[in-house]
Amino acid sequence: MEFIQTLLANELVVSIFLSLLPLVFIIVYALVVLYTEMKVAAHIQDRVAYMRTGWHGLLQPIADMLKLLQKEDIIPDKADKLLFRLAPIIAFVGTYAAYAVLPFSSIYIGSNINLGAFFLVAVGSLVVVGILMAGWASNNKWSLFGGVRSAAQMISYEIPTAIAIIIVVMITGSLNLQDVTKFQDGGIGNWVVFGGPLPWSQKLMLMPFTIITFFILFVSSIAEVNRTPFDLPEAESELVQGFNTEYSGMRFAMFYLSEYANLFTVSAVGVALFLGGWSSPFGTFMSGPVWGIFWFVAKAYVFVLIQIWVRWTLPRLRVDQLMYVSWKVLTPWLFACLLAVGLILVL
């Protein structure tokens, strides 16, 4: 950080430079995940996916992106033009704002505020505003359905996510994700999912509850990014892509980018809260600021891969099943975990 500050020698330039770093990361990462997703999807179905553009189709995501950029930007005649234009921007801004508090490395975090986790939950909900806006502005029944479903789903699944975050905050004693990560530094045994760096007696008692909490956070984060098996807002087979239906070209690309960026955000939040963020699983071995970026991205990428794997395995839930899972399964179990963790920490 100091190095960059001396290099650029201007407070404003430095902050602009640092705030643009995640954007570069998102774009590169989106291309990688696009490729991975298509390849994993294809191989799960015994196909091979792209093979012609570059070696094993490695250039295909770039070609896809170029195609989306030069496509015609269509706005329906009866659409609410202002909201229609605004919606993808709001969705992407919501997603991008969350990157401000992700601790990529011990020396890099966009904004080192002490309300990091809280900010994440608050700003993450901005995406649903964008999606609902897109559904409403499209003036299309399918899109509206998609938007409304998305809102209902997000509201339901914010609660398990928030409670899971509270449980971690209770253990670590901080809302700042950088502090949460530092708390877990020093090897795989110190990760919150295995009870954190507490005395062994407490750790063993905490472990079942933290594992359940982590699992529930993972499930609800899949629901929050609207992916199969919780992809009811998009549901290509029943809602023809839901809120995306009327979007084309650049605006569609923004929704797409925001979806993949969100995918990384939720994985990264799970990693930062439960799996030690940027800290190396081998203690001091392979640790340091640059290794930190590697560990953080690698751990999150594993969860992105699992989400892709889940997507191409499970069928879509019904709307009532979706609500059942959130309100009758995840939330009560998390309350039980919250109670248990609180008691153990008091002991």
Place this chain on the structure above:
Amino acid sequence: MSAVGTYFYSIFHSLYTVVVGMKITIKHLFTRSATVQYPTVKMKIPERARNRLYVNIDDCIGCDQCSMACPVDCITIDTIKSTPDVDLGLTSKNTKKRLYVPRFDIDIAKCCYCGLCVWPCPTDCIVMTDVYEFSEYDRKNLIYSFSNMTADEIAGAKERLKKYDEEQAAKKAAIAAAAAEKAAAPMTPLPPKPELPAS
């Protein structure tokens, strides 16, 4: 099962089934793909598959049987009779060719690949090949002409046939005239029959 039992059972059952499903998909992730890289690698097609038609025009005797068998009328054949002074040669089955075939067009766009034209051919000159990639931008390009006769040859054949026909007509007329002349001549009485000896 009680309501509480059902609740816990359904949770653990759904988790179990998710694990089963994910085990299946990960197994497929690492098995060999079934895809064939089509334009570069081609699958072997069955031995008796019916695809594009081919006509070996050297063997064609212009009998028109394939055209008549065709249910969609995609084969058009014109023929010109040959004159006795030219020898069109033999087919590979040693059938003597008696007709020129100035036009043998197959509109492959109409063809329904039934193969009914193949069986009646007495010289086995119309066959189904294994070519199946012949898309075109213009439908007219799908009309295949198999005749190898040039315009000059066709004109020559027609000319010769016309001349021959005229000659034949003249000959016929001559014969007819001769016959008529004969018929017009006064009847000569038959020589008297020799009388039979009385028995």
